[in-house]
Amino acid sequence: MNSREDLDDFIKNGHKQYLSHLSIDPVIFGYHDQQLKILLLRWRGLNGWGLPGGFIRKREPLSQAANRILQERTGLDNVFLQQFQVFGDSPYRLQERNAQEFANTYGFEVDTDHWLFERTLSISYFALVDYSRVSVTTDFFTDGYQWCDVSEIPSLLFDQNEVVEKALATLRLQIYHQPIGYNLLPDKFTLPEIHSLYETILGKKLDPWNFGKKLVSLGLINKLDERRSIGAHRSPYLYQFDKEAYENALTQGIVHTY
Amino acid sequence: MNSREDLDDFIKNGHKQYLSHLSIDPVIFGYHDQQLKILLLRWRGLNGWGLPGGFIRKREPLSQAANRILQERTGLDNVFLQQFQVFGDSPYRLQERNAQEFANTYGFEVDTDHWLFERTLSISYFALVDYSRVSVTTDFFTDGYQWCDVSEIPSLLFDQNEVVEKALATLRLQIYHQPIGYNLLPDKFTLPEIHSLYETILGKKLDPWNFGKKLVSLGLINKLDERRSIGAHRSPYLYQFDKEAYENALTQGIVHTY
Known part of the structure; x- marks a missing residue:
């Protein structure tokens, strides 16, 4: 949505095209060089940083909408995107002050019955990507973006700090069940490479020896009969994700059983 | 809702009181005597078995609505109830045939604009209770219930078979992270007792010796310096859930770290 005409139509007729009082707000984690960040957009009219959100079309399947x-907000496509929670405990997300400011910015009348000011429940998703490969696009509603380190998240719009915290907790929990980090490492990787990835995501030190043993015993990765030569006396073994175990995890919901 | 008057008001004015196109449909797992069942209600007018569902009031926080x-549908209160997924991939849940039948049963005109026939996204929760302690109540919309073994689920309304399958997968995944089985065992229990519970929920045999060792090493249960006398030469050690580890799991989202 980039023209004034599109915008006017959206504000006036959006409630005919979209399901009211529901939004989708993905938390996009970006990993690169042992840093973990999230994507924030600056929302014009709301005068603050928030998640890249949007609405569901009336007949659009939920996962397609997400x-x-x-894709519209970030240019990202074909990403592992996982729903994790609906946030709906605060009856109103857009407070009166925000509503006034928002309406002023876009030049329309404030009316508490307006569909954009209805109570909104947020269906939250998360994804993990290599942020060095992403080109973020902004639109009429957003005038800037940043990849913000997870340890330095500013005060966000609505209840989105809680959303981000919960997303991080879920990511950390699911890293042992779901193929979250799948496309962040080369197809064949060394133990130190996956060790760094896990340390960064979990935000803490992991014993390298026990860590590798655990991943293998959980069936998440397989040791290959192949080494990478990285120096005169250094040629570490290579490992690969066990695709079957991961696919099983996605359908059965469990990797490690007892 | 048990009088004809209440019902008429609900059908006519429900859209003023409830958020449209959203429902909450909890999957209630019941455990007792090494059996795992789910609660199904028979929905009059839809002529089939389904989950105990309902709508969210306009200003009601989501978790309160759940x-x-x-409580309204089953008499259950103070239960560990956890949201796990929104189902919204099928654009219409109530098909035309159902809508006609439903409207006929309750004596109102079929109108595709009617709020009850709008596309409905379902926010799903699950809980685990001791079903021998539950008294289920039905109302105007439901005329029967059953606790149905998880291996014998009949064809359910809408996409609810998928909902139940996903709930079971989530339960099985989370049994090692969340205090799901907390109030299903006595405060102090023997290894065979918790072993039976886990075998039933996971639907498979677990090696008793490794199982106990694992639970202790994951920090989920603590071995007490106390035994239960159950016979001349039998006095197994007692165990207790590690409340702190569980509380930590609920806030941090992780129990076992590497």
Whole structure:
């Protein structure tokens, strides 16, 4: 949505095209060089940083809507995007002050019955990407973006600090069940490479020896009969994700059983 | 809702009181005597078995709505109830045939604009209770219930078979992270007792010796310096859930770290 005409139509007729009081707000984690960040957009009219959100079309399947919104706001496509929670405990997300400011910015009348000011429940998703490969696009509603380190998240719009915290907790929990980090490492990787990835995501030191043993015993990665030569006396073994175990995890919901 | 008057008001004016196109449909797992069942209600007018569902009031916090619906439909209160997924991939849940039948049963005109026939996204929760302690109540919309073994689930309304499958997968995944089985065992229990519970929920045999060792090493249970006398030469050690580890799991989202 980039023209004034599109915008006017959206504000006036959006409630005919979209399901009211529901939004999708993905938390996009970006990993690169042992840093973990999230994507924030600056929302014009709301005068603050927030997640890249959007609405669901009336007949659009939910998962399709999530992918469309992510694609529209960030240019990202074909990403592992996982729903994790609906946030709906605060009856109103857009407070009166915000509503006034928002309406002023876009030049329309404030009316508490307006569909954009209805109570909104947020269906939250998360994804993990290599942020060095992403080109973020902004639109009429957003005038800037940043990849913000997870340890330095500013005060966000609505209840989105809680959303981000919960997303991080879920990511950390699911890293042993879901193929979250799948496309962040080369197809064949060394133990130190996956060790760094896990340390960064979990935000703490992991014993390298026990860590490798655990991943293998959980069936997440397989040791290959192949080494990488990285120096005169250094040629570490290579490992690969066990695709079957991961696919099993995605359908059965469990990797490690007892 | 048990009088004809209440019902008429609900059908006519429900859209003023409830958020449209959203429902809450909890999957209630019941455990007793090494059996795992789910609660199904027979929905009059839809002529089939389904989950105990309901709508969210316009200003009602989401988690409060979930607890109210569970309480209204089943008499259950103070239950560990956890949201796990929104189902919204099928654009219409109530098909035309169902809508006609439903409207006929309750004596109102079929109108595709009617709020009850709008596309509905379902926010799903699950809980685990001791079903021998539950008294289920039905209302105007439901005329029967059953506790149905998880291996014998009949064809359910809408996409609810998928909902139940996903709930079971989530339960099985989270049993090692969340205090799901907390109130299903006595405060102090023997290894065979918790072993039976886990075998039943996971639906498979677990090696008793490794299982106990694992639970202790994951920090989920603590071995007490106390035994239960159950016979001449039998006095197994007692165990207790590690409340702190569980509380930590609930806030941090992780129990076992590497």
